[in-house]
Amino acid sequence: MIALLLRDLKLAMRAGGGFGLGLSFFLIVTVMVPFAVGPETELLSRIAPGVLWIGALLACLLSLDRILALDWEDGSLDLLATAPLPLEAIVTIKSLAHWITTGLPLVLIAPVLGVLLHLPASAYLWIFVSLLLGTPALSVIGTFGAALTVGLKRGGLLLSLLVLPLYVPTLIFGAEMARRGASGLSIETPMLLLAGISAASVALLPFASAAVLRINLR
Amino acid sequence: MSIWEYANPKKFLSTSEKVMPALWVLSIALTVGGLIWGFFLTPDDYRQGSTVKIIFIHVPAALMAINAWFMMLVASLIWVIRRHHVSALAAKAAAPVGVVMTLIALVTGALWGQPMWGTWWAWDPRLTSFLVLFLFYLGYIALWEAIEDPDTAADLTAILCLVGSVFAVLSRYAVLFWNQGLHQGASVMRAGAVAGDTEERVSNVFATPLFVCMGGFALLFLVLVLYRTGTEIRARRIKALLARERLEAEA
Amino acid sequence: MTLTVSDLSVARGGLPVLEGLSFDLPAGVALILRGPNGIGKTTLLRTIAGLQPPLKGTVSGAEDQIAYAAHADGIKPTLTVVENLIFWANVFDHTGIEEAIESFNLTALRDRPAGALSAGQKRRLGLARMLVTGRPIWILDEPTVSLDTDHVRQFADVVRRHLEGGGSALIATHIDLGLEGTVLNVGPFKAAPPPIDDFDGGFL
Numbered sequence: 001m002i003a004l005l006l007r008d009l010k011l012a013m014r015a016g017g018g019f020g021l022g023l024s025f026f027l028i029v030t031v032m033v034p035f036a037v038g039p040e041t042e043l044l045s046r047i048a049p050g051v052l053w054i055g056a057l058l059a060c061l062l063s064l065d066r067i068l069a070l071d072w073e074d075g076s077l078d079l080l081a082t083a084p085l086p087l088e089a090i091v092t093i094k095s096l097a098h099w100i101t102t103g104l105p106l107v108l109i110a111p112v113l114g115v116l117l118h119l120p121a122s123a124y125l126w127i128f129v130s131l132l133l134g135t136p137a138l139s140v141i142g143t144f145g146a147a148l149t150v151g152l153k154r155g156g157l158l159l160s161l162l163v164l165p166l167y168v169p170t171l172i173f174g175a176e177m178a179r180r181g182a183s184g185l186s187i188e189t190p191m192l193l194l195a196g197i198s199a200a201s202v203a204l205l206p207f208a209s210a211a212v213l214r215i216n217l218r
Numbered sequence: 219m220s221i222w223e224y225a226n227p228k229k230f231l232s233t234s235e236k237v238m239p240a241l242w243v244l245s246i247a248l249t250v251g252g253l254i255w256g257f258f259l260t261p262d263d264y265r266q267g268s269t270v271k272i273i274f275i276h277v278p279a280a281l282m283a284i285n286a287w288f289m290m291l292v293a294s295l296i297w298v299i300r301r302h303h304v305s306a307l308a309a310k311a312a313a314p315v316g317v318v319m320t321l322i323a324l325v326t327g328a329l330w331g332q333p334m335w336g337t338w339w340a341w342d343p344r345l346t347s348f349l350v351l352f353l354f355y356l357g358y359i360a361l362w363e364a365i366e367d368p369d370t371a372a373d374l375t376a377i378l379c380l381v382g383s384v385f386a387v388l389s390r391y392a393v394l395f396w397n398q399g400l401h402q403g404a405s406v407m408r409a410g411a412v413a414g415d416t417e418e419r420v421s422n423v424f425a426t427p428l429f430v431c432m433g434g435f436a437l438l439f440l441v442l443v444l445y446r447t448g449t450e451i452r453a454r455r456i457k458a459l460l461a462r463e464r465l466e467a468e469a
Numbered sequence: 470m471t472l473t474v475s476d477l478s479v480a481r482g483g484l485p486v487l488e489g490l491s492f493d494l495p496a497g498v499a500l501i502l503r504g505p506n507g508i509g510k511t512t513l514l515r516t517i518a519g520l521q522p523p524l525k526g527t528v529s530g531a532e533d534q535i536a537y538a539a540h541a542d543g544i545k546p547t548l549t550v551v552e553n554l555i556f557w558a559n560v561f562d563h564t565g566i567e568e569a570i571e572s573f574n575l576t577a578l579r580d581r582p583a584g585a586l587s588a589g590q591k592r593r594l595g596l597a598r599m600l601v602t603g604r605p606i607w608i609l610d611e612p613t614v615s616l617d618t619d620h621v622r623q624f625a626d627v628v629r630r631h632l633e634g635g636g637s638a639l640i641a642t643h644i645d646l647g648l649e650g651t652v653l654n655v656g657p658f659k660a661a662p663p664p665i666d667d668f669d670g671g672f673l
Contacts, residue, residue: 075539075542076545085560
């Protein structure tokens with residue numbers, strides 16, 4: 001299992017692996033927002049938590065089709081499916097690799113991008129914590145979507161259509177937590193719900209993803 | 219005599235074709251009758267005026283929008299567990315009906331909201347939940363369309379429906395948490411609705427024609443799904459025959 | 470360690486292609502599958518490898534015993550030859566990739582990124598993967614595609630050594646590998662289409 005994780009990380013880092021694409025996309029989206037809504041500090045600082053969340057979510061979405069499609073195309077998935085690893089473990093590792101290469105960098109960079117949007121000082125910690133809690137769910141749900149569309153040519157748009165509705169609860173609780181944190185309200189409820197969604201997704205969705213992958217492989 | 223007998227496509231087709239004419243007549247009679255009764259034979263509401271009468275379309279459509287998804291969930295479960303093709307095709311057939319019902323509920327809601335709340339759209343939890351439901355329907359239909367192999371499509375959409383249902387429920391609670399909203403609570407089934415003494419509740423002048431409309435919409439949904447399932451069965455049969463013809467041509 | 474296939478029917482895209490196949494593959498034996506294109510050899514091998522469920526019948530003895538090589542080699546172009554092999558060796562909890570590298574003449578190419586290999590060299594890397602799995606039953610789908618005659622001979626030698634070591638191999642191929650194995654022509658097992666008025670549950 002470690003071998004698969006290390007290989008995926010190595011592949012992401014090497015040329016053409018796409019590491020950093022998600023981060024750059026996040027940066028660009030954040031930069032575009034003030035161009036669209038105007039540079040007033042007050043407005044930007046009010047919408048900053050939401051913008052950071054939607055930016056991270058889209059950056060995550062952008063890289064989903066790489067989770068399984070490459071292994072599908074070169075036949076690795078067939079071979080992995082006949083290896084001693086259960087498919088449930090394979091999809092979990094794939095989600096984890098996606099989170100390490102995409103989710104985690106987004107979490108780390110978000111407070112920095114917050115500066116560009118005049119994120120209130122009280123919110124830095126909470127945007128970081130909410131993304132840290134929420135991005136694992138984004139990766140695992142995304143892997144489920146990637147498994148559904150893995151056999152399809154040009155499945156990218158369909159992948160977004162399938163995954164975005166599934167992202168709704170995570171986005172609502174995550175952004176709500178960051179917003180409440182920014183305005184000094186109690187964040188306990190959204191934080192618990194966000195953590196609950198993440199934990200439940202990580203625990204249960206790999207079974208659905210593996211079942212879907214098994215169907216797609218046959 | 220088991221209910222699973224109707225899972226045989228042939229049996230399903232012959233039975234559904236026998237009951238469908240009666241269902242068509244009954245559903246259209248109930249729907250049209252209920253709407254006429256509701257639109258023309260009830261008084262205007264003292265505060266909402268004639269706008270209130272949109273309820274006779276809005277509420278039944280919203281009801282069927284949710285029930286259609288629920289029916290798809292049950293049909294998907296039956297397919298996953300018992301592998302009856304008719305069940306998978308019924309789920310496929312119900313989705314477009316459900317999406318239209320959702321759309322009707324959204325549009326009539328907007329039309330009603332304009333005079334009542336002064337805005338076409340409010341990010342009210344109920345409206346938002348329906349919008350999210352609409353997105354789930356779109357994804358489900360798109361997945362059916364995207365996959366060529368019918369059994370693979372049935373399997374994948376069934377799993378999407380199961381997972382989607384969980385997330386749809388989660389979204390419902392998330393949305394409630396996110397914004398409390400303007401929409402009145404679901405008042406039709408409450409005991410007080412019959413008494414009709416407060417403006418919050420649907421008063422009993424409206425209740426009976428509303429129930430007639432709901433019955434009409436439910437039957438209409440049923441007959442549409444039966445009809446579309448029959449179409450899907452035939453389309454699937456044609457596909458199978460064509461595939462077999464190719465196979466024989468190769469040999 | 471005997472692979473037993475009994476009364477197996479397999480389907481491709483919902484249509485039955487082969488039916489009523491039964492055979493045993495004991496240790497030390499190579500079974501060569503033959504048959505025209507499109508008869509369902511790949512489908513059969515995928516079914517035996519456990520990638521798709523059989524329509525009917527059973528496959529026993531395959532669980533955790535088989536190593537499968539498909540048309541695609543599962544090679545990552547940005548990893549080197551050695552890295553690719555080490556990865557598969559780790560996945561199968563097997564150590565020692567040197568034997569595999571030598572057997573397929575890859576020593577000179579070991580640190581080259583796999584993306585820079587020719588088609589034949591890639592194929593050799595894909596076949597070398599079989600050796601690092603440590604699995605006894607090899608399932609090979611057209612293994613000699615894009616190999617030159619020398620390397621076909623070399624591949625046959627590797628298979629022979631594998632058989633001597635107590636392994637077995639199930640090979641779908643169109644060429645004569647010079648292996649002293651049993652030949653199974655799957656042509657006669659072509660599935661007959663079900664009767665046309667069979668309009669029930671399964672549609673086909």
